[in-house]
Structures are given as C-alpha cells and as structure tokens.
Amino acid sequence: MADERDAEGNRFSSRARRYAKVTGAVSGLAMREAGRRIVGAEADYAKIAAELRKVLGGLKGPLMKVAQILATVPDAVPEEFAKELATLQSQAPSMGWPFVRRRMAAELGPEWRARFAEFSTEAVGAASLGQVHRAVSLDGVDLAVKLQYPDMLSAVEADLKQLKLALSIHKRMDGVIDTAEIYDEIAARLREELDYGREAAHMRLYGTVLADQAEIAVPRPFADLSTRRLLTMNWLDGTPILDWKSATEERRNHLAQVLFRAWWLPFTRIGVIHGDPHLGNYTVRGDAEGINLLDYGCIRVFPPGFVEGVSALYHALRTGDAAQAVHAYEIWGFRGLSNELIETLNIWARFIYGPLLDDRSRSIADGVSPAQYGRREMMEVHRRLKSLGPIRPPREFVFMDRAAIGLGAVFLHLDARQNWYRLFNEALDGFDAAHLAGRQRAALAAAGVEPV
Template identity: 30%
Template structure:
C-alpha cells in the first residue's frame, strides 16, 4: 500500500510539472514558485530518486526559471528529515540491540539527503562517530521510483532533447543511485581515498569504521567542519584556501587517477578549524577514461582558440551533435563565455558578468538542442563538473586556470 501511495504522489508531481511546462510552451505564464513549493514539500517527504533528480536540476540554476531553481535549491539545505522512529527501524535492522554499540545517538540528524541522513552517536568507549543511515525501505521501492523518474524525464523531449539522450541520462542516474545505496562500496572508497591522500596536508577524509558499518548503515569517525554552503561569510583567506584545494583535488582526481567525485552537493564538503577541505561523502565516484579526458581537453583547446569549426569537430569526435551541427555563431558565443575563465592570471569566479553571459547563452543552446547534443556517456560527468564549478562560484574563488590547464592542453595536443 505504501509503495502504491508513493507512486501516485510521484505521478501527481510529474503531471503538475508537465502542466507547467506545457503552459509555458503554449505561450502562457506558469507559476514556477508554486510548482517549486509543491515539489519541495512532496519530494522532501518522499526522498529517493525523484528528490535526487530535483537536486541535480537545482544545480543548473542558469537553466531553470529563477523561482523554480530557488525552491529546488532548498532540497539541498532544508529538506525535512525523516522522523526518528523510521530511522530507528534501519538502525535496529543493522545492529539489533542498538544499546550494545552506542551509549547515545542524537535523534535529530545534522544532515538530511535524498537517500539517507546522518546522525551523531557516541560509543561506549566515548568516541564520537557519525552514522549515515539509509532510509528504511528505500532499496525495495527504488526500482518502482525509477520508473516514475523515467516518465518525468520524458518531459525533456519538449526541449528538443532526443529520447536516446534522455535514456542515457536516466541510465547514468539509475546506476549512480543504486551505487549510493551500496554502503560497503562507499566504505571501501573512503579507505582508498584516505590512503591516496594521506600525505596531503590540505585534505581530510573521515575514517570508515568497518566494525560498525554494514549494508544499511555507514559509520565514520566524526570530523567537524563548516559546510561549504555556509562559508559565504568566512574570511577571504579561508575561502580562497578551500577553493584552491578543491580545484587542485579535482584536477588530480581526473588527470592522475581517472576518477571524479560525482555528487557535488555543497553539503558534502566543509572546512575544518585548520582551513582544510573535508570530503564527507564518497557514495558517488565515477571513472573517467583517458580517451574521454583527452577529447574534453581538445574541445577546451578549440574553445580557447575561438575556433568554432574545431569546436564542432571536437564535439563530433566525442559523439555529440547531430546533422549540420549548431550555428557557428553559437560556438563563438560559447567561447566568449568560457575563455575568460582560462585567461592568464587569477580569474574571479564570482564575476557576475560571466554568469550573465552564461545565462544569456543558455536559451540559445536549448533552442539548438536538436542539433547540438552532448555525448550520451558524458552527461553525469558534465553534471558533476557543472556542480563543482558552482561550488567554486559560491566560494568566490580566484584561480589561475590558465596555469592549471596549460600542461593538460599540451598533453591533449600531443595525443
């Protein structure tokens, strides 16, 4: 009965979203604020794949109507936690006698996400740990939820996104969600990253506690910090230090290890009291083949040279674009938006002129989406990079991207 109720609510939210989009497509004015409020309320309670999709969409705040983007962004910071009695069900399922393992567990979570929430606990030895608790029953309803998410995503065809691209995006989303429920795999990722970066003085990765972890709960040693989304009021030195570390870490991840943290939710990162970057969540890590990185850098190289023909060819080689491709003028405008971020010297990621140009370009990109198509196997990668970019924007980062990318471009040209 509970599963059928979820399905009905998801179908209702999907229908309401489709109605707003159709009204806009027919020349009317949709109440995006009201839709956003309804989605926030419904998805905050339901959790799961649809909430995750909405969180992904909220990171594209240069694409969505501002009122809708603002409401969906609340899902990343204000989503209502699941009541303690339901969470306790999962803890009992994992541990049996909870009191045997912990002297205290805080009933109010200090983090709540789409697939689980985090509670602070104290062991009988006096150690403070955090418990990432999977929402009860979510694994059982995941597949039926995904069916409804696929139906909602079909609305993307109204934006001229071919069905094959939507199917590819859905498959990437489905795989990532299934992996997020694999807590033993995340514990292994935490251990791998701790070993990889054990000598990096600027990074902190919590220690997984395998003896307290299992299929439904991931236990980690507590690491305090100020969430990235709350660093807007921090001093400039702290923000710039975190931004530098984040950019360096992402570059090293991609080009030294062929991996990328694919859940750039701002709540997954923090700054500790020593100004180090804390990476809390490694439930979504994707591999990025060397050939894909080379192709991406070749596209960037063409972009920085303001060469629209080379940009079109690079996109074609990556498996994107259809027919005659997009108008060359669109490529030129894209280059004019992107290239300034890679000019020699420090570039200010909080420069509103850059965001204004990107916002003005977005409708033109979507108007040409039937010809200008992103490669199907890079959609999750692109979404992750986009999210990390906006984290740098939130930090007001000032970075020398020219210096950082110059050797990578040289390597791509030689490939």
C-alpha cells in the same frame, strides 16, 4: 515492536499515497501539454514550471536530488523549470529513535548498541536517502553513522518513474535535448547511491588518491560497523563553508584553491570526480587550514577516453585547433557533428572552460552578475539547437557538467579570486592519456571499486 511495525506500515502507506498523487499530477500536466499542442497554443513555461514545483515539492526524497541535477544541465529542462527546481530542498524528515533502533538491529544484529561506547538518539543530519548520527567507538574514536531510510529502493524506483514523466513534458513542449542518456545516467548513479558498501570503497579510493594533499581530509570507513545500508566513518570536525563568506580574501582564496585541487586532482590522476558538489559536502577545518570532503555516494568513474576528451578540448579551445575539438567531441560520443553543431557546442564549452583558459587572477564570473552568469550562453545554445534539431549528449556529460557548475557556484559564494588557468595546468601536469587506464584499474582494484 507492534507499534514500530504499525508506524513503518503507516510510513509506507503515506509514501505510496504521495507517489500516487505525484503520478496523477505529473500525468495531468503531460495531458494538458498534449492538448495544447493539438490546438497549436503557445506553452506557458512559467505556469507549467510553477505547477511542477508544487507537485514535486510535496515529495521529500530522491526526486529532489534528481530535480536539482536537471536544473544544472543546459536545456535538459526550460529555464523556467530550472529556476523552480533549483528552489527545491533535498531534506527529508529524520527517522525517530524507534525506527533507528530497529534499523540498526537489522543491520548489525540485536546487540548492536554494545558495539558503540556512545550513540546519539537524535540525528545530526537528514538528507534524501538517509540520516547521520554521532557515535563513539569502543576504543574512543568519534564516529559519523549514516543510516539509510527504510524501503529506499522502492522509493528510488518510483521516483525514477516520475522523472521519466517529467522529462516527457519538456520533450513535448520544446525538446532540443534528447534526454534518453541523461535519464540512464541519473538512474544508474541514484541506484549506486543506495549501496553504502560502494560508498565506503569510494572513500578508500579518495583517501589514497588524495593522500599527498594534507589540506584535504577524507573520512575513513569502519568496515566492521558498516553494511550495504549502514556506513560508519570517523567524524571530521568542521564548520559550514558558507560561514566563511565574510572571511578575509586571503582565507576565501585559500579555501577555493584547496577545493579546486580536491575536485580536479582525482579526475586528472585516475578519472574520477565527486559528482555531488552540494555546499553541505564541504566543511572547513580549523582556521581555514583545509577542508573536509564529505559524502561519497555519487562518485563518477569515467572511461579513460572521456578524460582524454576533457584534456583535448581544453587544449583545442586554448590553441584554436578546430580538428582537435572535433576529435574531443567524437571520443565523448557526440554524433552528427556538423560545423554548426560544433560551433554551438563550443559556446557552452568556452563558458565551462572560460576561467581555465584565462591566464590571470580573476573571479569565476569575472564581472558578470552571479544571477546572470551563463545565462547568455545558455540562451544562445538553445536558440541554435532549435534550428539544428534535437541533440543527444553522452551520458558522461551529465555529472561532469553538473559538478563543474556546482563547483563554480561554491567559488561564486566565496567570491574567490584565483589564477584558475595556473591551477588547472598544475592539475594536468603529468597527465598521460596512454597510461590513465592502467592507473585507474590499479586504483579501483586497490579500493575495491567496480570498474566502469
């Protein structure tokens, strides 16, 4: 036991040293940028981005997930930053068996091992907040057991301080996006991910809302083997979705169709999205019969008005109704909507909604190189915002935008072709903004999810 305590103390000391190193390095970048502005020198984004990546790349933890989120939000960071941040990995070294034994005893009591028929000593997966072990229940059910790393609350809070510093660098360089609400949103969602009780409730919510979708499997949590920092669920067999990149076009298109429904149906039915569209969160069942939808730590529950705005803006872009577009942006929370700003917002909106507005079978990129997809629109938005002044996107925009781009990236990897217009309108079929609030309240209450 003394060895375990010493090892945990060393782990904490090592983390503290890494945070101190990162804080000093990021602060140094900020000071150099302040000096550049005083003398009126041009910013070398590529150089600063490479330095930032070097600093952040040495810290394997929640900050990696934050960095990847920022890389998908247009103009939250410069293009050079986005490219560097996109290369970061959200992998953390797994805890050894002595740590696992101690953590499991802390969560389920000293006799925890007797509550499982089998429990693997080696982790089968490690990520930014915790790791997963395979197990078998006493009645023979295959289980996935997700155990949170120790001291993650302090790690998250320290990482959020680094995030503020990193955002301040961009603000001093060329801040066309006011990132205040972006920071608040990321901070709120990251803190929520530490609560595995909430994640279990999200699983129950998705299990109910997708109960009529036989091709989409949602894991089932085991309450008696779970706590706020330990989540036990049934194991879902599947293969990585990237293993299907070379499958037949029919199979790839089918997987894309199922993924589309898994993402959009919960949004149009009760106003929730799976906010972490990482490729590792989808596995394929059998011979592409369906998918397993995994990891419910980052589920975003939207106010009904925001969901109404998504539908309203879609119809506005489809019909060319400028007044309806303005209404959509207003109910989202955009302020100071001049004609020039609306035109600028519409550039990005047409990019995001583009495949959904086109009534034909097509790929997501539709002939544009995946490496260049969205680049022209992002550059034009940036150019216009520089003359219009800083814009503060509403906080709900962060994960909606991230999830939409992430889902599109999965479709690009699969090289899938669909009539996305038809699929989206099928998801919207029966959508009623007036009754959404009541349906959402009932669904959240039944699953035990706190309302927005």
